[in-house]
Amino acid sequence: MIELKKKGKEKVREMSYKSILRKSMKQKRKGLSIDKKQNKDKIILEKLLNSSYYKKSRIIFVYVSMDEEIDTHGFIKKALNSGKEICVPKVISKDRGMSAIKIEDFSKLKPCGKYKILEPESFHNKIDEKYIDLVIVPGLVFDRKGGRIGYGGGFYDRLFLKLKDNTPKIALSYDFQVIEDVPIEEHDILIDGIITG
Template sequence: MDKKILREKVLQKRADLSPKSIIEYSDIIAEKLYKMDSYKEAKTIMSFISFDSEVNTHEIIKRSISHNKSIVVPITIPKTKELKVSEVLDFSELELGYYNILTPKKEYIRFIDPSTIDLILVPGVVFARNGYRVGYGGGYYDRFLSKFEKKVDKIGLAFDLQVTDEVPTDSFDIPVDLIITEKEIINCLKK
């Protein structure tokens, strides 16, 4: 199955989740994340800012800030298809940006060096058990992740319905190390 068809199929399934289920499953996923050593030990965490029917990361961001973790969020630069990261000190610093995704208001943009990131929470539409993913088609994350020289933990947050045995891959795709769903934690490195 090609990426486009797979993406559409899973996005529809995810859109069919009730708002109550999205919050309930997101809370379960967040609790699993908080118990992980890679989360506890991380000083700087990069998190996507969820929108629509994605696993809700808003509470993860707020809680991490309140626990004195440095939280950085992606800012997409459509012109160059680039992802930059900016530190967020308070959730109120965000406003709707490109693709109707929350992004830091201009006066609160604080670009940081990505090499300071210890943990990356990665979005996706479909995740394979080996860590490869189908995103939204822009390639932003794969380009961003390919620049890391040091080993950084990459965790995909997804609902169980977004996990499949395999997805089509390209040579430039970068897999995640773990996938957390409401039903399980998948260690992709063991595959």
Template sequence: MVTKRDIRDEVSGKLESMSDEEWRGWSKEIAKHLISSSLWKRAEVLALTISRGKEVDTYFLIETAWKQGKKVVVPRTNFKNREMAFYELTSFDQLEDGPYNLKEPNLRRCSAIDPKKIELVIVPGLAFDKNGSRLGFGGGFYDRFLPQTKAQRIALAFPCQIVPLVPTEPHDCLIDHIINPDGFLS
């Protein structure tokens, strides 16, 4: 049986070997599908992460949301308590360096938001399957956060991040939709 560690190692290697040209092109295609979706158009409060490395680029999505008058909220993690809260971001200048090369909202410059007000959550992850199962980065932050909101959950994934089956545990939260460069997979 394939383990979570096996999937993490395989997908991480494929992401690292992706060319910058592929990364930019696929990120643009994924963004185009998301922005043209009714889920995006209806949502006024969007939760996104600040992408890093070879994750699907979220900077363009955040800028687009601001231009469209949407409220963008981004997470700040508390590694000691293994919790995450979201804060409104109105400028990239409100970000500061966090652990693990994360960019997080500065608490003195950003306001917290009630998770129940979030209408659409772009959920990061390393690998996904077409059943909506997600393999995160191992901290369990989203699996603890997602039950606090009724927002639609969307994952953005490059082709190499779609795997036949992600092993799950009872506490793992499913994703409602996955978007890859070809469009919605689910």
């Protein structure tokens, strides 16, 4: 039998707890009725559009929602119509992360990769992440201290390292996705706010 060091056991326990939280929140999101989801998404979108974060920003990086995620499609279209510069993720690879690609038209996004997430077709309009004024962050579980559990790929943690230090990182979340305490690791970067509904 191999004896684990205490720290190693804590790490294993923390990782399994993260897995349990991810699975639980995915199920809770799936359990929302279409009407309830649409209502909550509308409230969250209005709060985002009325936030000082949005009003002060010129270049916004935002995830393109899929499945049970809070719908960002309407937000992207409204922001583009309002003259904001919108960047969305385009995955390079699991190891190299993703790039921020500026878009002009939501309808030009195409399903890409294993999960068929809507992305720009090319890296043609890639922008330097240092110019981004606001990042809209996806995730599964959050706490009020800035802790976040994403989907486990580390894509956003790597993106955060490329931003200016003062770029706000704002999560969109259903109220039940915010818990008392999220297990975080040393390399995790905290978010700056959560918009819930």
